Amino acid sequence: MNIIVVGLSHKTATVEIREKVAFSPNQIEKPLSELVKLEGIVEGVIVSTCNRVEIYATTRDIAGGISRIKRFMAEYHHLEFEALESHLYSYHAEAAIRHVFRVASSLDSMIVGEPQILGQIKTSYGYAAEYKSSGIILNRFLHKAFSVAKRVRTETKIASSAVSVAFAAVELAKKILGDLSDKTVMLIGAGEMCELAAKHFLNSGAKGVIVTNRTFERAQRLAEDFGGEAVRFEEFIENLHRADIILSSTGAPHCIIGPKDAEEAIKRRRFKPIFFIDIAVPRDIDPKVDKVENVYLFTVDHLQEIVQANLAQRGMEAEKAEEIIDQEIGQFHKWLSTLEVTPTIVALRNRFDEIRRTELDKTIAGWKDLPPDAGKRLEALTVAMMNKLLHAPSFVLKQSGQGGRVDLYVDALRQLFELEALQRDDEELELEE
């Protein structure tokens, strides 16, 4: 069984493309169930954040699985396959394991070391577990990824020196608005990222916070935390002009702020600049807003560049982190390769036993004057023969776990003896564990 990864990230696609292939967490059940119904795909997890959309799956047929998932991503979002394909990357076997470990450890993040990605993968895994699209391998795989990420975080300084998107946003705000001490921040929607950014702004001296949310109670709670003011979601547009910095991260499927709104707000505040930060994918703020004079709109993509300068310093810590990942890949790969040995042996044994019983029953049924203990003797004879025949292959298979040829043997046995493919028969495997 192989782990494959197909996806795109901030490194291969712009936010315009990422938002087109993003999977909304509210309707994640449908794509998950369609994913595991694809031919050859056994388990699947969908990770969809603002910086990446990735599908983790297990399959026997690597090439076929990857291409079917690529087509699935295009078809699900009604996109042209050729246009999308150039942005997609895919990994299998060890490279796939390494990729996911790196992503979880925030080594592949837009801002290396930022802490949110781990939580996002955990949530994505949670959905997959809830809708039963992940099975024994991905369960174990992702739990391993979480523990690797934890190790990287505690054993290297990657996270402590993390320059988050939030920090970048503050730096950028200073470049536009100068001193932040008399500036007001507006939070639209809630989310870890948004709250983090708001905290950074307050730490940098911002004067006040206005919070709005579809659920007003939530806005009130957040406003209380920040010592700010809550505004009803229906009224936030009328309050735009009061904010110098606007952070938006709602789950809205369409833009909630258009160029008209921005123009109106700018006029009402006598052309004092507004700094919009759009953290949401799909975007909350129409890109045309940036065309309005004295308005500066940045998406998470753009924020990357301002911290580019700080990245070099973290190179060393990143190297340490890669070493940790190297160690963990070895261990996990070993587990993965021996995973199928026992079930294959059991399946082979069952197959032999089934044949033995059928033939034995046929023989006994056709035997007219059967000696009293012949049944028992025949039973013993056939069992002994079967055990002897199976002994060598079982032994070799168990030993080959270390050698790495196990996939080959397992595949050969399954095809030669027409064994049932190991579809997500979790119960049996879980017993084995």
Next chain:
Amino acid sequence: MTHLFFYLTVAVYGCATIAYLACLLRTSPVLTRWAGRILVVGFSTHLLSTIHLASRMKYLPLTNMQESLSFFSLAIIGSFVFFERRYKVTTLGSFIVPFALILLIASSSLHEVARQLPPILQSNWFWVHALLAFASYACFTIAAGVAVMYLIQRYFLKTKHLGALFLKLPSLDTMDEINYRCLTVGFPLLTIAIISGSIWSEQALGSYWVWDRKQTWSLIIWIIYAALLHGRLTIGWRGKRAAILSIIGFIVVLLTFLGMKHSIIW
């Protein structure tokens, strides 16, 4: 002696220009400090040279193009030193100091012999007029310098080219603020300069306003900056629009200053 001071000034400004341009390429507090120090030294020699010239000729060296260019350059550096102290905008120097150097070099190429002062200039109103006019021009030069920087920074922000120069340039807000400050200082100076100029004109020619080209264009400059200041104060113009208008104003100032000989003086 005057020549010695003069060439020394050109040399020091040359060093300061190199230092300020280097500040654009490298981030180094030491370099920034030294650029400032060199410039202050240059400003001092320039000032000494001007005082020396004035004491030798017994009048302020503002009476011909050569003297005026040098004095303009002095006024620009003086106001830049002030704004750099106030707002910590080293990058402004990378734009302003080379410009002042060019003015100074241009002035040396026009070297004229000291001459007898025409009687028409022997009026206190003329000195007030000329001094204030150059002070206001210096303010407008700084305003145009930050306006150019503003437009560059705005371009970086709008196109999301957040490179090294972006990190170097001050915030939009700071530049807009400096632009505004320059206007609020420069505009009253210009107004008084025009008034004192017309009093002088009355003394010299018997009429407050003679509608010669210089006076007409001075009035146009005054109207441009009046409109800009009005727009800023009442409508809330700022940013790009204010920047473009102060650049246009400065171009007109420069053309008026360089391109039109004063019919009264020359």
